[in-house]
Amino acid sequence: MEILWGNSAIFIMANENQSTMDGAQALIKTLDELGIEYVFGYSGGAALPIFDALETVESNIKFVLTRHEQGATHMADGYARATGKPAVVLVTSGPGAGNTITGIMTAQMDSVPMIIITGQQVTWMLGLDAFQEADIFGITIPVVKHNFLVRETNELPRIAREAHHIATTGRPGPVLIDVPKNVSQSDFSGDLDSPIDLPGYKPELAYEIDQADVEQAALLINAAKKPVILAGHGAMIAGAEAELMELATRMDSPVTSTLLGKGVFPEDHPLSLGMLGMHGTAYANKAMCECDLIVNIGSRFDDRIIGQADKFGAQAKIVHIDIDPSEINKMIKVDQEVIGDAKAVLKALNPLVEGKSNEEWNEAVNANKKKFPLGYKKQGGLRMQQVLDEIYELTNGDAIVTTDVGQHQMWAAQFYKNRDSWKWISSGGAGTMGFGFPSAIGAQFACPDETVIAVCGDGGFQMTLCEIATAVIHKLPVKILVLNNHYLGMVRQWQELFFDNRESGVDLEGNPDFVKLAESYGCKGINIKRQADVGKKLQEALDYNDGPVLINAECVKTDNVFPMIPAGAALEDMLTEPPKHKMAKPVGST
Amino acid sequence: MARDIKTTDKKPAPRADIIGGHTLSMYVVNEPGVLMRICQIFARRAYNIDSVVVSQGRDPAFSRLTLGISGDPAGLHQIILQCNKLVDVIHCSEHTSQQAVVREMALIKVKAEGPETRTELLQIVEHFGGKTVDLTESSMIIRIEGASDKVDAATRLLASYEIIETVRTGKVLMARGEVAT
C-alpha cells in the first residue's frame, strides 16, 4: 500500500507538471501565433522536446517529415519564394544541423526568409565535444542574416519573435535558433508576449526615403535618351510591380530582369527584354552595352550579370535603388543611389519622371530582338529547349516553375516567360544543385491549387530525389521534369568550350531508370524519347493530379546554352552561337 | 622543452596595396558571438585586424569596440556598411586622428643591468613621460602611453637595449568635442 501511495503521488506531480508549459511548448505556441503554417524537418534526440510539443500544443502548424535535412531547407525556401512568408525548418543537433548548411546558404544568397530551429546538446556540455554537439551557431554565422543560441528557457518566445521579425523585414534572410535540449525541456515561467528587443536593427528606415536622392535620380532619368530598367528580386520582395510598370511606361523604357527578378515585369510585355547576364537574351545584353542610363531596382549587380565590372555600363549613367546600403558601389560605381524599399522609392520617384516616348531607342532595341531571337534547332534529336517551350505553351506561362542548376535552368529561364511575381523559383546566388525538386514541394504546399513544375537535370535531381517519398505521402501533384542528358551538362559545356573538350568528372554513367525509380516510390512515371511525343506526354503529366509525376525526357547529350558571356568577360564579348575558334579560359570563376 | 619563439620589434615591410592606420569605433550589443560576426567580415575581405579593444559600455547591455585595421582603403567604406548591417551592431564608423583622440599603452620589459644602462633607460622613460612599473636587479618594465606614433618611437629607441618582451593594448579612441564616438 505504501508503495502504491508513493506511486500515485508521483503520478499527481507529473500531472501538475503537465498543466504548466515547457520551453518547447512555449516555442511552438509562439510560432503558431506568428502565423507559421509549415514546419519541415527531421527528428533526433536533441530536438525531442520540440517534436513532442508539436504533438501536445494545439496549433495550426503542419509538420512535414522530409527524407533529408537539406530537403527541408529547400522546401521552406520554395514555400517562402511562392508566398513571401517564412516556414520553419526543425532539425536535431550535430549532423542534422550540419545538413542544413547548404539550404541556409542558398536562402541567404537569395534573400529568402526562413527560420531554422536546431536542437542542441544540453548547455553544460557545450564545448566539450559531447555526443552530436556541433557549434552550429559559429558554423552558420557567415550564411545567416542572424542567429541565436538560446541559454534561458524563458527567452524562447522573445527570440522566436525576433527571429521572425529579422527574417521577414528589411532585406529578408534566414535566421537560425539553436536550442539546447535542457532549455526546451525546462519549465517555462516567463511571459509569452515579451516584446522584441533589437536596438541595432532598424528596418523601418527603409521607408524613410531621401528626397534629394530621389530628385537627383529623376534628373538623370529625365535626361536619358536610351534608358534600360534592370529589375531585380528586391523589386519583387517590395511588391513594386505596379510602380515598376508605371515607371517603365512613363520612361518608355525597355526592362530587363535578373534571374531572380523574372516575372516582376511581365516577360511577354513589348517593353520586356527578358533576362540579362551570362545566359541572358542577346537583346538584353546588347541594350545594356548601348544604353545611356541604367536604372537598377533591387538587384545587387551580381557578377553573372555585369561580367567585366569596369566595362559594365561604361557609356551609361547608373541609378541604383536598393534597400541594403552595403550593396551601393559594391560591384559597380553608381552615379546616384536611392536607399530604401523599392516600392517606397518608386512611389516617390514616379511623380518626378516625365512621360515621354523613346521611339528611336526602342526601335533599335527591337531590331536586336528580331536579329537575335531565342531559338533552337528542331533537327538532331530532342532538345531541352523544345520540352521547355512546349510546357510553357501548354501551361500558358501560368505555372509555378522551380529549377535546379545547370543548362536546363538557363534554358528554362529563357523559354519559360513569367508574367507574374513569385512564380519563378531558382537558386541564383548560390547555384545550388538539388534545390529544384524540394523547392517545388515547398511551393506546392504553399499553393495547392497551382500547377508546380520542377525543372531538373539528371545530375541535380539525384542529389535530393529521396524527397519523392515526401511528395507521394502528401499526394502533391508536383510535375518533376527531369531533362536527362546523361551529363553534368553545364560543366561539360565549359570543358567543351574552354578545355579542349576534355571531359573530366561529368559523365553520369550509372543513372537509374528514373521512371522505374519513381514507380518504386509509388510515383507516376512517364518517359519522353521522341520529339513528336513531347506535347502529348506533357499533357498527360499535367492532367495527372493524384500525386507527383516524374517525366524523364531523354535529351540531346551534348547541346550548349547560348547566348553566353564567358565568366568575367565584358557583355560585348557575348557569344550568340558556338565559337569558331578556341576560347581563352574565362578569368571569372563560374 | 619549451619552443623557442623569436620575437622582433621590427615592423613588417609595408605592402603597397595595404594601408594601415584605420581606426574604427563600434558600439555593439554585449552578447557572446558579436566579435566573431565582426571578425569574419574583415577576414573574408582580407583586412588585417591590427588591434582590438573591447570593453563594457556605460550601459552594460552594450560594448564599445575599437579596431585598428589595415587593408585596401577602397573597400573599407563598404566593410563599414557591412558591419552596420549586423543585427548586433548599433553603429560602426571610421575616425581620423583629426576628429578623435586616439591613445594606446605599451608595457616594455627590458634587461637593465648595471647603473649605466639603468640611467640611460630612465632618461628615455622620462623623455616619453613614461613610468617604470616594475624594477628588479636585472630588469624593468616600462609603461609608455599616448598616441600610437609616440609609443612606436619609444619602442624603437628601447630596441637598442635588450628587450625581453613587449605588450601593447591596442588603440582606443574617442571623438573630439561634444560629438558622440
Ligand SMILES: Cc1ncc(C[n+]2csc(CCOP(=O)(O)OP(=O)(O)O)c2C)c(N)n1
Ligand atoms: C551542389 C553543387 N555541386 C556542384 C555544382 C556545379 N555544377 C553547376 S551546373 C552542374 C551540372 C549540372 O548537371 P545536371 O544537373 O545534369 O544539369 P544540366 O546542366 O545537364 O542541365 C554542376 C556540377 C553545383 N552548382 N552545385
